[in-house]
Amino acid sequence: MITQVLHCPYCQGVNIVKNGKTPQGKQRYQCREQVCEGRTFILNYAYQGQSRKVKQQIVDMALNGSGIRDTARVLHISTSTVIKELKKQTQLQPVNLLMLKQSDCESIVVNICVAKLDLMTIGMESKKR
Known part of the structure; x- marks a missing residue:
């Protein structure tokens, strides 16, 4: 099993959780760091x-x-x-x-x-x- 460490593109934090999928089927992530206040991002935008x-x-x-x-x-x-x-x-x-x-x-x-x-x-x- 390979573990990929994700970093938030806004604050570079590592406290990241999955947050559903986009209509195109791409995985959405949410940053749980205090600085970001729950901002979401996608690794590869359509x-x-x-x-x-x-x-x-x-x-x-x-x-x-x-x-x-x-x-x-x-x-x-x-x-x-x-x-x-x-x-x-x-x-x-x-x-x-x-x-x-x-x-x-x-x-x-x-x-x-x-x-x-x-x-x-x-x-x-x-x-x-």
């Missing part, structure tokens, strides 16, 4: 977007400037999964707010340029040639 590792990758990619579609394509998950996970993150703030908190607001100068293109003129010039 949809990779639910795993803790992929959720951390979503946040890391967002902080590195990757877009929602780019993140979904690279991690092979849905764009709605990426959006839901980013909405949960309280540590993420728009870059402009972080810049404003760190800099002196009186010394910021903003230049606004407005460019107007006449699309009809551009189209006509290409037809003349």
Whole structure:
């Protein structure tokens, strides 16, 4: 008989008990450590977007400037999964707010340029040639 020691992915505790099965038939486990307060987890998720590792990758990619579609394509998950996970993150703030908190607001100068293109003129010039 082989005994497999499971560790909680949240607190790394070993006080783990079985907690039923998912609709897909996978074993669900519950952590009994005081820190986790009975959180449940699955060893192998059917949809990779639910795993803790992929959720951390979503946040890391967002902080590195990757877009929602780019993140979904690279991690092979849905764009709605990426959006839901980013909405949960309280540590993420728009870059402009972080810049404003760190800099002196009186010394910021903003230049606004407005460019107007006449699309009809551009189209006509290409037809003349």
